[in-house]
Amino acid sequence: MRRTALAALCLAAAATASLTGCLPGGEDKADSKPKGPFAGLTGGEIADRAVEATSNASSLRMKGDIQDDDGSRIDLDMALDKKGRCAGTMSANGQGEAELMMTGDTLYMKYDEKFLRAQDEDAPKEETDGVVAMLAGKWTKMSAKGSDAKDMASFCDLDTVLADFQDVSSDATRGKTATVDGTPAIVLHEKDGKDTYTLYVATEGKPYLLKVISKSAKDPGTVTFSDFDTPVPAETPKGKILDLDALGG
Numbered sequence: 001m002r003r004t005a006l007a008a009l010c011l012a013a014a015a016t017a018s019l020t021g022c023l024p025g026g027e028d029k030a031d032s033k034p035k036g037p038f039a040g041l042t043g044g045e046i047a048d049r050a051v052e053a054t055s056n057a058s059s060l061r062m063k064g065d066i067q068d069d070d071g072s073r074i075d076l077d078m079a080l081d082k083k084g085r086c087a088g089t090m091s092a093n094g095q096g097e098a099e100l101m102m103t104g105d106t107l108y109m110k111y112d113e114k115f116l117r118a119q120d121e122d123a124p125k126e127e128t129d130g131v132v133a134m135l136a137g138k139w140t141k142m143s144a145k146g147s148d149a150k151d152m153a154s155f156c157d158l159d160t161v162l163a164d165f166q167d168v169s170s171d172a173t174r175g176k177t178a179t180v181d182g183t184p185a186i187v188l189h190e191k192d193g194k195d196t197y198t199l200y201v202a203t204e205g206k207p208y209l210l211k212v213i214s215k216s217a218k219d220p221g222t223v224t225f226s227d228f229d230t231p232v233p234a235e236t237p238k239g240k241i242l243d244l245d246a247l248g249g
Contacts, residue, residue, distance in 0.1 A: 036177065036186075037203035043172035043188045050201040050209040051170075055162050057208065057228040058082055062161075066214075066221030078155075079227060084144075085234040086156035092118060102156045103234045107149045108241070110139045139237040142244045172199065180210040181226060192216075 038046045054060070059081035066074050078088030078100075087101045096115025101108045113136040120128045144153035154160045175187035180200045190197040195218075200211035211224045 037184075038186060038207075043174040044170040046174070046186065046201055046207065047170035047172040047188055047190075047199060049207045050199070053206045054209045054225065054228075057158070059158060059228070059230055059232050060225050061088075061227035061230070062223060062225060064221060064223035066219055066223070079230070079232045079234075080156050080158050080161065081232045082158045084153070084157045085232040087232055087234040091115065100152070101234045101237065102144055102153060103236060105144045106141050106236075107144045107153055107156075108139055108141050108237055110137065110237070111135055112137060135242070138242050139239065140242045140244050146245060148244075177203065180224065183210060185210050 038049075041049075059079065061077070061079040063077045065076075072092045073094070075091045075094070076088065078086055078090070080086040080088075085101075085103050089097050089099050091097045092115075095118035096112045098112075098115050099110045113132050116132050116136055117128055120131060123131075142149045144150070144156075170190070172188040172190050175189050175198075178185050178187050178200060180202075184203045185200040186203050188199040188201060190199065195214070195216040197215070198211075198213040199209060202208045202210050206228070208228055209225055211222070213222050214220055
């Protein structure tokens with residue numbers, strides 16, 4: 001399942017691309033005397049505040065879709081925190097779903113049949129049938145420190161996911177106001193060559209980054225952020241758990 005794990009990491013990268021890939025900018029003339037939410041601040045200054053607030057969150061939820069390098073559409077809905085806990089679901093091209101949780105040093109995953117067959121499309125049918133019979137609908141576990149799990153384990157750590165948020169200099173321009181899932185926000189616009197990004201920053205409470213729309217040839221997609229500082233519902237699944245490390249998986 002390594003390709004899927006890496007695709008999840010790409011999603012986080014796409015969410016930060018609009019802030020880390022932009023050109024360091026000078027003052028935007030259109031923002032010289034901004035009014036309304038964040039009065040007196042340029043778009044870049046608002047983006048910088050959003051970076052700081054989001055980076056300081058102890059936990060958050062990421063939900064969205066992004067295009068993988070091979071053209072696959074990856075859908076992800078994941079809560080994660082700075083203690084390495086995560087819980088959520090992922091799928092590729094709408095073909096099935098995998099549930100995952102990580103707590104302590106253990107990564108738990110459960111795949112449905114459709115997901116497993118989509119991942120092994122090029123394998124012999126007999127081999128795929130065996131994988132489905134063994135794994136479909138069952139919780140599995142493996143050490144988060146093992147080679148098969150390290151990519152996903154890194155994604156489950158919020159500090160790692162948001163690492164590229166540091167030391168960002170944004171040249172975003174201010175846009176209109178909007179709402180994201182009922183939360184008032186201001187719209188910011190970024191451009192990096194032919195790639196464009198739309199950012200939504202909360203105007204009430206802390207200036208969290210609420211949504212990113214990427215119109216990039218490499219990483220198009222949409223990601224929303226919510227549930228800041230909310231405990232992640234990650235715990236050991238109940239019932240029988242298949243130990244993949246013990247099976248040599």
